Amino acid sequence: xxxxxxxxxxxxxxxxxxxxxxxxxxxEITAVSGASGSGKSTLLDLLAGFLTPTSGSITxxxxxxxxxxxxQRPVSLLLxxxxxxxxxxxxxxxxxxxxxxxxxxxxxxQVEAALAEVGLSGIGAQPAATLSGGQKQRVALARTLLRARxxxxxxxxFSALDDQTRAVIRDLVKTLTIRHGWHTILVSxxxxxxxxxxxxRYHLADRKLVAD
Amino acid sequence: xxxxxxxxxxxxxxxxxxxIAGLIALVLWSILAAATDAAVTSRIDIPHLLRMxxxxxxxxxxxxxxxxTALAWSxxxxxxxxxxxxxxFFASAIVTPGMVVAFGLLAIWGRNGWIxxxxxxxxxFPLGNPAYGLGGILFAHVILDGAFAARIILARLDxxxxxxxxxxxxxxxxxxxxxxxxxxxxxxxxxxxxGAIIFLLAFTSFPIVLLLxxxxxxxxxxVAIYAAVRQDFxxxxxxxxxxxxxxxxxxxxxxxxxxxxxxxxFGPSPATTWRxxxxxxxxxxxxxxxxxLCFGLPLLSVLMDGLxxxxxxxxxxxxxxxxxxxxxxxxxxxxxxxLLLALxxxxxxxxxxxxxxxxxxxxPAYAYLAVPAVVLSxxxxxxxxxxxxxxxxxxxxxxxxRSHCPHPRQAHPLAxxxxxxxxxxxxxxxxxxxxGRHARPRFLLFxxxxxxxxxxxxxxxxxxxxxxxxxxxxxxxQ
Numbered sequence: 001x002x003x004x005x006x007x008x009x010x011x012x013x014x015x016x017x018x019x020x021x022x023x024x025x026x027x028e029i030t031a032v033s034g035a036s037g038s039g040k041s042t043l044l045d046l047l048a049g050f051l052t053p054t055s056g057s058i059t060x061x062x063x064x065x066x067x068x069x070x071x072q073r074p075v076s077l078l079l080x081x082x083x084x085x086x087x088x089x090x091x092x093x094x095x096x097x098x099x100x101x102x103x104x105x106x107x108x109x110q111v112e113a114a115l116a117e118v119g120l121s122g123i124g125a126q127p128a129a130t131l132s133g134g135q136k137q138r139v140a141l142a143r144t145l146l147r148a149r150x151x152x153x154x155x156x157x158f159s160a161l162d163d164q165t166r167a168v169i170r171d172l173v174k175t176l177t178i179r180h181g182w183h184t185i186l187v188s189x190x191x192x193x194x195x196x197x198x199x200x201r202y203h204l205a206d207r208k209l210v211a212d
Numbered sequence: 213x214x215x216x217x218x219x220x221x222x223x224x225x226x227x228x229x230x231x232i233a234g235l236i237a238l239v240l241w242s243i244l245a246a247a248t249d250a251a252v253t254s255r256i257d258i259p260h261l262l263r264m265x266x267x268x269x270x271x272x273x274x275x276x277x278x279x280x281t282a283l284a285w286s287x288x289x290x291x292x293x294x295x296x297x298x299x300x301f302f303a304s305a306i307v308t309p310g311m312v313v314a315f316g317l318l319a320i321w322g323r324n325g326w327i328x329x330x331x332x333x334x335x336x337f338p339l340g341n342p343a344y345g346l347g348g349i350l351f352a353h354v355i356l357d358g359a360f361a362a363r364i365i366l367a368r369l370d371x372x373x374x375x376x377x378x379x380x381x382x383x384x385x386x387x388x389x390x391x392x393x394x395x396x397x398x399x400x401x402x403x404x405x406x407g408a409i410i411f412l413l414a415f416t417s418f419p420i421v422l423l424l425x426x427x428x429x430x431x432x433x434x435v436a437i438y439a440a441v442r443q444d445f446x447x448x449x450x451x452x453x454x455x456x457x458x459x460x461x462x463x464x465x466x467x468x469x470x471x472x473x474x475x476x477x478f479g480p481s482p483a484t485t486w487r488x489x490x491x492x493x494x495x496x497x498x499x500x501x502x503x504x505l506c507f508g509l510p511l512l513s514v515l516m517d518g519l520x521x522x523x524x525x526x527x528x529x530x531x532x533x534x535x536x537x538x539x540x541x542x543x544x545x546x547x548x549x550x551l552l553l554a555l556x557x558x559x560x561x562x563x564x565x566x567x568x569x570x571x572x573x574x575x576p577a578y579a580y581l582a583v584p585a586v587v588l589s590x591x592x593x594x595x596x597x598x599x600x601x602x603x604x605x606x607x608x609x610x611x612x613x614r615s616h617c618p619h620p621r622q623a624h625p626l627a628x629x630x631x632x633x634x635x636x637x638x639x640x641x642x643x644x645x646x647x648g649r650h651a652r653p654r655f656l657l658f659x660x661x662x663x664x665x666x667x668x669x670x671x672x673x674x675x676x677x678x679x680x681x682x683x684x685x686x687x688x689x690q
Contacts, residue, residue: 045378048378048382049485050378050381050485052485069485070378070381070486071381071382071383071384072384073382075382076382077378077382079375079378079379080375081373081375082373082375082376082378082379083375084379085376085393086397087397088393096385096393097383100386
């Protein structure tokens with residue numbers, strides 16, 4: 001279980017801090033909604049370790065995460081954009097999810113398996129820059145599979161997609177979350193995404209996270 | 213303040229472009245006429261000069277790009293109190309005259325410099341005189357151009373989207389992976405254009421080569437032109453050298469314009485907690501320390517010399533105050549004129565919907581690159597001589613060539629003009645449509661006239677304009 005307890009954060013120069021408390025279960029998608037600027041991305045930055053809270057705790061199955069730097073947190077990220085390095089092939093992007101000294105043959109095999117799981121078999125050699133928006137998000141999800149981190153943070157990942165692709169990627173996220181037991185936290189201001197995916201829902205208002 | 217009507221803006225820009233083109237044509241014509249008239253055969257070895265200048269400029273370019281990249285990389289990664297001050301300190305290379313760096317280097321590395329005096333005191337013998345010759349020229353150029361390159365490259369690194377950095381950091385990329393996967397793609401489009409500008413700067417370098425060249429072996433075309441006119445009065449040789457220089461600079465400019473232009477957009481630095489591993493951080497601190505010493509020590513030595521015992525007698529000399537006043541007047545007039553011309557050209561470019569006309573109005577940006585200061589000076593010297601003008605005509609003539617188009621190091625003013633031109637069409641679309649669908653939102657949001665000018669166009673103005681005035685002034689004082 002991922003627990004956020006009384007996590008407080010204030011940007012320099014602001015008097016009133018954000019206060020976050022939530023619980024996210026494995027194999028479930030927990031959604032956080034709120035208006036633009038309400039602090040949704042701040043919450044994800046705190047979970048990912050890009051920001052340091054002034055107080056409070058984040059635990060995963062009892063392990064304290066706050067002292068860990070971003071690269072050591074058991075967290076994968078999927079953002080609206082910039083999830084891939086566009087000058088690399090899809091396969092090389094996915095391989096970045098593996099430890100640095102993984103044998104080459106194993107890398108190839110795992111990349112192919114991950115691509116197959118997200119429904120993109122055979123595109124490993126294709127430059128990321130030539131992929132469609134939906135394909136890019138799938139490739140990023142394939143990399144998440146190889147990273148095998150128990151927490152997946154989604155920051156408006158469907159916003160740049162058309163309706164049809166959006167539905168397909170939403171289904172894929174849901175399937176993978178259940179299959180791999182991820183604690184998935186989705187930040188979105190699109191109600192249809194939240195309604196389609198979320199098992200738990202929170203809303204951010206007045207710098208405070210409240211359960212819906 | 214309301215902007216002039218669109219046809220007037222276009223007409224003004226066209227007139228200015230024509231005037232600049234006419235001025236350059238006149239200068240080139242006077243040089244070509246002198247070349248035709250000159251019956252005297254010159255003994256200047258142009259192939260040798262061309263080879264030496266190219267080697268010097270090529271090495272300067274490669275070293276400056278390497279140093280600039282290393283310095284920008286270190287500054288981008290490290291966070292410490294006073295970092296912004298240090299960035300500004302390195303950025304000041306843009307307004308540091310080459311002559312100051314050359315004197316500073318001599319004070320540090322010269323025969324009686326700090327290093328040799330320290331070596332004599334400690335070791336009992338001096339370490340030699342590395343400040344002269346090719347090594348000294350390269351050192352001085354790399355101090356200036358490396359810091360200049362660092363400023364441009366740092367701006368590119370600071371503008372990398374925060375989301376890309378977050379992705380990289382969450383993937384635990386190593387320092388090397390971070391550079392190759394995130395930094396390099398952001399930089400590689402910048403380096404060819406930046407390299408071309410540094411090459412041109414080094415190719416046309418004058419005070420540094422004059423002071424540190426150590427003799428004819430390391431002379432560049434620019435210095436050779438000066439020597440031919442001033443010392444040997446070999447006008448035919450000077451003209452041939454000038455034409456060679458114009459030809460080479462034009463080729464480099466053509467190549468540079470075919471490559472990516474130097475971006476001057478300075479994005480905000482995203483707040484990052486991503487620190488590289490310890491070994492990389494140590495390397496970054498080392499780079500920063502060496503760069504600070506190399507750039508700071510020459511300036512410090514000049515400052516110390518300047519504030520030394522001779523300061524009182526210098527300040528008492530009327531010639532000092534006259535020189536200062538002349539420099540300030542020429543520099544300020546050039547800066548003002550440069551900004552006005554750049555703005556007028558940019559407004560005209562932005563106002564026209566015709567792509568060929570936009571291209572034509574952009575050409576003056578390259579004029580100064582193709583026709584360096586010493587060539588312009590030679591051309592004006594020949595013009596003044598041929599027209600039989602009085603020496604009093606010289607002052608405006610100095611201001612005109614210096615301001616009619618900005619210098620390569622500070623491609624900034626016209627880059628700024630280009631930047632304005634890139635923004636302006638958004639406003640002029642509404643102009644062209646008149647009562648079209650853009651007109652009302654424009655009216656509602658910005659009220660038109662200066663009200664529109666400020667929110668849409670003005671945000672680009674303050675920083676570049678503030679930077680361009682000292683730049684133009686610095687160029688005018690070269």
